[in-house]
Amino acid sequence: xxxxxxxxxxxxxxxxxLLKRSxxxxxxxxxxxxxxxxxxxxxxxxxxxxxxxxxxxxxSSYDALSEATRQHQHQIIVQDETAIHFRLPVKGGAxxxxxxxxxxxxxxxxxxxxxxxxxxxxxxxxxARFGLQDADVVVGADGINSVIRREFEQAFGTTTNILxxxxxxxxxxxxxxxSALVFRKYEGGHFVAHYYAYSDDMSTFVxxxxxATWERLNLGxxxxxxxxxxxxxxxxxxLEGAPLLSGNVRVVWRQFPVIRNAQWTxxxxxxxxxxLASAHFSIGSGTRIAMNDAIALANxxxxxxxxxxxxxxxxxxxxxxxxxxxxxxxxxxxxxYERMGQWMDNYSPEEFVYQFxxxxxxxxxxxxxxxxxxxxARLGRAGGAA
Numbered sequence: 001x002x003x004x005x006x007x008x009x010x011x012x013x014x015x016x017x018l019l020k021r022s023x024x025x026x027x028x029x030x031x032x033x034x035x036x037x038x039x040x041x042x043x044x045x046x047x048x049x050x051x052x053x054x055x056x057x058x059x060s061s062y063d064a065l066s067e068a069t070r071q072h073q074h075q076i077i078v079q080d081e082t083a084i085h086f087r088l089p090v091k092g093g094a095x096x097x098x099x100x101x102x103x104x105x106x107x108x109x110x111x112x113x114x115x116x117x118x119x120x121x122x123x124x125x126x127x128a129r130f131g132l133q134d135a136d137v138v139v140g141a142d143g144i145n146s147v148i149r150r151e152f153e154q155a156f157g158t159t160t161n162i163l164x165x166x167x168x169x170x171x172x173x174x175x176x177x178x179s180a181l182v183f184r185k186y187e188g189g190h191f192v193a194h195y196y197a198y199s200d201d202m203s204t205f206v207x208x209x210x211x212a213t214w215e216r217l218n219l220g221x222x223x224x225x226x227x228x229x230x231x232x233x234x235x236x237x238x239l240e241g242a243p244l245l246s247g248n249v250r251v252v253w254r255q256f257p258v259i260r261n262a263q264w265t266x267x268x269x270x271x272x273x274x275x276l277a278s279a280h281f282s283i284g285s286g287t288r289i290a291m292n293d294a295i296a297l298a299n300x301x302x303x304x305x306x307x308x309x310x311x312x313x314x315x316x317x318x319x320x321x322x323x324x325x326x327x328x329x330x331x332x333x334x335x336x337y338e339r340m341g342q343w344m345d346n347y348s349p350e351e352f353v354y355q356f357x358x359x360x361x362x363x364x365x366x367x368x369x370x371x372x373x374x375x376x377a378r379l380g381r382a383g384g385a386a
Contacts (some may be wrong), residue, residue, distance in 0.1 A: 001301070001308060002028045004084035004127055006042035006137035008032030008115060011290035012141030013104035018057060018298035019112040023305070028113050029132060031141025033120035036105065043070075043094040043198020045284045049201055053288075058293045061107040068103065069093040070198055075179035077356060082349035085178070086375040092199035100287070122150050124269070136270075136308040137301065138269045141294075144257055146184035146275035156271065164211035164338055166219070167281075168253045170228070172205045183344050183352070186234045189213030190341035192237045194282070205244060206281065207231045210341045211255075216357050219253070256280060256334065264316040268308065272297055277327050280334040283360070292298050294320065329360040336360075351377045 001102030003019060020028045046069050055062035071093040076142070077084050109115060112171045116130055119337045127133050140148025149156055172195070180195035190213050194206040214220060220228060228244050228251065259278040265273055280286075296319035297312075304311035336343075336359040343352055357363055369376050 001137070001305065002132065003028045003137045003139065003301075004048030004130075004132040005030045005139040006121060006142050007140065007146070007273075007275070008101070008105070008117070009141060009143060009273065009290070010104060010287050011189070011294045012139065013060075013101065013108050013113075013140060014057075014135065014291045015141065015272065015298055016113040016115075016227055017104060017108040017111055018063065018294065019301065020113045021058065022298070022302050024112055024210065027135075029130060030108075030113060030115045031121055031130065031132075032115060032117050033101070033126070036115075036119065037098070037102075042097065042169065042180045042202060043196065043204040043283075044097050044100060045094050045288045046100075046195070048061070051302070053292065053295065057090070057298075060106070061103060064103045064107070065095065066085035067183050068099050069095045070200075072179055072196065076178050076180035076182075077353050078180065078182040079344065079347070079349045079352040081184075084349060084353050084375070086372055086377070088310060093205065094196050096198055115118060123147065125196070133214050136268060137312065140190060140269065140271045141273055141290075141299070142274040143274045146271065148269055149261065149275050151160065151273055151329050152266040152269055155263065156268035161258040161259050161261075163256045163258060163280075165208055165332060165334075165340075166211065166214045166253050166255055167206060167208040168227070168231075168251050170205045170207065170231070170244040170246065172203050172239060172242050172244050173241055174199060174203055175199075175201060176203050176238075180238070181207075181356075182235060182238055183340065184234060185344060187217060189217050190232055190344050192229075192337075193231075193238065195238070205239075206236075207235070207244075211336065212341060224251055258331075258334075264320070265312045268312070270297065270312050270315065277323070279327065280330045280337075282333045282337055283326075283330045285326060285330075287328075292322070295325075325362075329362050332360045354379050360374060 005016055012030055016028045016030055019026060038154045054230040075086055077090055124138060140146045142148060149158055175197045176195055182193045183189060184191050188208060191209045196202055232239060232244055251281035255280060261271060261276055264276060277287045297315045300315035304314060324342045343355060347355060
């Protein structure tokens with residue numbers, strides 16, 4: 001089988017690794033528009049539950065990823081200047097995105113995957129430049145702005161909706177002891193910082209505000225540098241003098257695009273990761289969801305070695321139910337954040353944390369009591385939970 005993968009992010013690299021490791025005679029090649037050492041963003045979350053699935057799929061790359069992941073089990077939520085601390089029930093952690101990509105690149109190339117760096121295609125006809133015009137499977141692993149999805153948008157049944165909240169991803173040399181969410185009112189506006197350490201000398205810092213705040217404070221009229229300085233001022237108690245950093249690209253405040261596709265395949269073309277369904281960053285599982293897609297697609301193609309189209313059909317049929325559960329949780333999470341100003345104005349810290357913890361519908365009171373007994377005891381004493 002010949003497989004062309006457009007996009008060398010986590011899902012594309014992991015899919016290529018799994019296919020080539022199992023079927024060395026297959027042609028598996030990746031077209032990646034960036035250089036081998038380029039990445040965007042800082043650290044990404046790799047929860048322990050997600051890592052376990054990776055171990056089952058490929059133990060060697062799992063060991064390397066696990067070793068490079070900075071573990072943390074402590075979470076803080078700040079609302080109305082009240083900090084509520086609790087321990088996470090399972091190990092969590094974060095890894096530099098560049099390190100994640102380098103590990104997957106190394107293992108994929110060792111397995112025999114060919115990666116074409118600094119090569120951008122505008123449509124599938126461009127695959128001929130690499131001798132991949134006759135590929136049995138063409139995978140769109142090229143993210144939210146997928147060229148594969150764009151070319152077959154009607155067949156995929158693509159829809160795009162833009163959320164109201166505005167956000168930007170920064171890094172900071174302040175290494176936080178715990179991951180945290182800090183909800184803060186400032187000059188009549190509602191802001192939140194999501195931050196976590198991902199190495200011994202860096203943390204990811206995501207700043208966000210609702211659309212009403214953006215308009216009320218006229219944030220659109222500010223330069224990116226002025227918005228960064230404002231975030232440093234609003235979250236000065238947490239940053240303690242450390243700056244926010246923009247990395248190797250200019251940070252741009254934007255609104256999240258919700259990408260959905262009614263169909264996952266169009267002939268020999270198939271989508272994975274954010275190209276298929278963008279997972280909102282508030283759920284903290286975007287990388288895990290994308291790599292799960294890679295596992296499911298690899299398994300389906302390997303079962304149907306002599307019939308690629310049957311493999312693509314099996315991928316959608318078998319993986320859609322579990323995918324929809326995670327995407328559904330992502331949707332309920334971002335809808336909660338879209339109304340965060342209302343929750344910040346009307347809930348006590350304990351009520352707020354309870355509503356936050358149960359926002360996706362995947363956690364109920366019983367699960368909270370089992371997994372977060374100390375937190376539930378506090379919330380119960382304060383009247384924040386049943």
